Amino acid sequence: MSQPTDDAPLFVAELAVRWRDLDAFNHVNNSSYLTYLEEARLQWLGQIRGPWFDDAAMPVLAASELNYRLPIAWPATLQVELRCERLGNSSLTLAHRIVDAADPARLYSDGRVVLVWMNPLTGRAVALPAAVRSAADR
Amino acid sequence: MSQPTDDAPLFVAELAVRWRDLDAFNHVNNSSYLTYLEEARLQWLGQIRGPWFDDAAMPVLAASELNYRLPIAWPATLQVELRCERLGNSSLTLAHRIVDAADPARLYSDGRVVLVWMNPLTGRAVALPAAVRSAADR
Amino acid sequence: MSQPTDDAPLFVAELAVRWRDLDAFNHVNNSSYLTYLEEARLQWLGQIRGPWFDDAAMPVLAASELNYRLPIAWPATLQVELRCERLGNSSLTLAHRIVDAADPARLYSDGRVVLVWMNPLTGRAVALPAAVRSAADR
Amino acid sequence: MSQPTDDAPLFVAELAVRWRDLDAFNHVNNSSYLTYLEEARLQWLGQIRGPWFDDAAMPVLAASELNYRLPIAWPATLQVELRCERLGNSSLTLAHRIVDAADPARLYSDGRVVLVWMNPLTGRAVALPAAVRSAADR
Numbered sequence: 191m192s193q194p195t196d197d198a199p200l201f202v203a204e205l206a207v208r209w210r211d212l213d214a215f216n217h218v219n220n221s222s223y224l225t226y227l228e229e230a231r232l233q234w235l236g237q238i239r240g241p242w243f244d245d246a247a248m249p250v251l252a253a254s255e256l257n258y259r260l261p262i263a264w265p266a267t268l269q270v271e272l273r274c275e276r277l278g279n280s281s282l283t284l285a286h287r288i289v290d291a292a293d294p295a296r297l298y299s300d301g302r303v304v305l306v307w308m309n310p311l312t313g314r315a316v317a318l319p320a321a322v323r324s325a326a327d328r
Numbered sequence: 329m330s331q332p333t334d335d336a337p338l339f340v341a342e343l344a345v346r347w348r349d350l351d352a353f354n355h356v357n358n359s360s361y362l363t364y365l366e367e368a369r370l371q372w373l374g375q376i377r378g379p380w381f382d383d384a385a386m387p388v389l390a391a392s393e394l395n396y397r398l399p400i401a402w403p404a405t406l407q408v409e410l411r412c413e414r415l416g417n418s419s420l421t422l423a424h425r426i427v428d429a430a431d432p433a434r435l436y437s438d439g440r441v442v443l444v445w446m447n448p449l450t451g452r453a454v455a456l457p458a459a460v461r462s463a464a465d466r
Numbered sequence: 467m468s469q470p471t472d473d474a475p476l477f478v479a480e481l482a483v484r485w486r487d488l489d490a491f492n493h494v495n496n497s498s499y500l501t502y503l504e505e506a507r508l509q510w511l512g513q514i515r516g517p518w519f520d521d522a523a524m525p526v527l528a529a530s531e532l533n534y535r536l537p538i539a540w541p542a543t544l545q546v547e548l549r550c551e552r553l554g555n556s557s558l559t560l561a562h563r564i565v566d567a568a569d570p571a572r573l574y575s576d577g578r579v580v581l582v583w584m585n586p587l588t589g590r591a592v593a594l595p596a597a598v599r600s601a602a603d604r
Numbered sequence: 605m606s607q608p609t610d611d612a613p614l615f616v617a618e619l620a621v622r623w624r625d626l627d628a629f630n631h632v633n634n635s636s637y638l639t640y641l642e643e644a645r646l647q648w649l650g651q652i653r654g655p656w657f658d659d660a661a662m663p664v665l666a667a668s669e670l671n672y673r674l675p676i677a678w679p680a681t682l683q684v685e686l687r688c689e690r691l692g693n694s695s696l697t698l699a700h701r702i703v704d705a706a707d708p709a710r711l712y713s714d715g716r717v718v719l720v721w722m723n724p725l726t727g728r729a730v731a732l733p734a735a736v737r738s739a740a741d742r
Contacts, residue, residue, distance in 0.1 A: 533667050
């Protein structure tokens, strides 16, 4: 975790693992990692200054890439660190690190998702909302 | 879908979308795609000849890469096509295509997951079970 | 299953258990039963003649009562039988039986849910839509 | 919340609603309430003095009864209050109240679940573990 200051995350969400996130192998199921990322992402978007969506510009997930580094047990508290990896005209690549809140050197997952803002009526990509661009571009 | 015969999927699972797979945006949530892949993968493994795991060799998901091509609505029936993309000593890369069963030209998602067989006691990668290697290597 | 004809279900949904429905005890998690009921209920509502909701009348779940008779394993195919137990001005009590499709004498769960149609703007109960009343009242 | 002191809950769990708990109606899905109860129950069991299960005595859910009093939005923090309503030889009835942590007068759900301790090998009910009886009997 000796990252330079200018690589500070955009946002860090602290989330509790739920027992229901486990599967029959007694580890957090792979699909729950995407739920953790979604929760962190929406918490981040919810606290930026200005609207991050409207009727003509909604974010959709275009791609996800996850590495599963270590199994996650229950109970645990996680930190989900989000960083902007790429800022396009219509899209945003958010890199993540999921670590243990009690031991941040314990990396459970890294990877990224690509979000694209679309007009739900036309299905076309639209420009990123100004508030999102501003919040992501630091 | 004019794929050559030798590119026939290893396995095709037919799955029903559930209303609960939708999220507040009224489309199937991104995490449910991993559940569809898991279901297809376990159905495939469940029908191969011979054991695909034992106490000393269990598959774990090491990585996932998904492209979300089109939103999925409810109700729908999906086909999940699995293909072996790479066969390593301990690992297997399974590519997928999720299409609409009623219109297989409608591609909802493609991508891949990497599975690694591990000894849960030692945490070390182990050789792929013979039955898995044989089923994947065609 | 020697029930008299006039006790025939309103609707029977056939649903596949998913591996993700299991929890760390390797049985279908108790919350998934409500998802099975929801799926069956929405399939029933989706096929009745006439609208079952509009902007001024939406169903909400007011109560649920479930008995868990036997654990459900994976894989399995279930049949969810729905019967109307009570028809009120604004509410509908739907009884259920979840049985194994391959062995309908195998009863996994019975119980009921109460649905109330509400105006989402006012939060007041409203009359059941005519199509719902008609479909439920046999 | 003017309950007498001797009606203090056995346990109060504080849980964060996740966006994924919402369904397409933009409220927390009815199945997620059971997940909240499960999480609270397992947190309670996890902190009692002494073992609450072993190979010959595992709790299974026998029944659930939930009233859905108010819709739950996201984001929100919930308090799940658990009270012992009945203590049998093999079973425990746990009543619940789910309230808003920021406004505990806001009651989202009440009801109860019945847990029975079973020997998983024989499928027979067994005596409640002493630690559970002691923790529940106040």
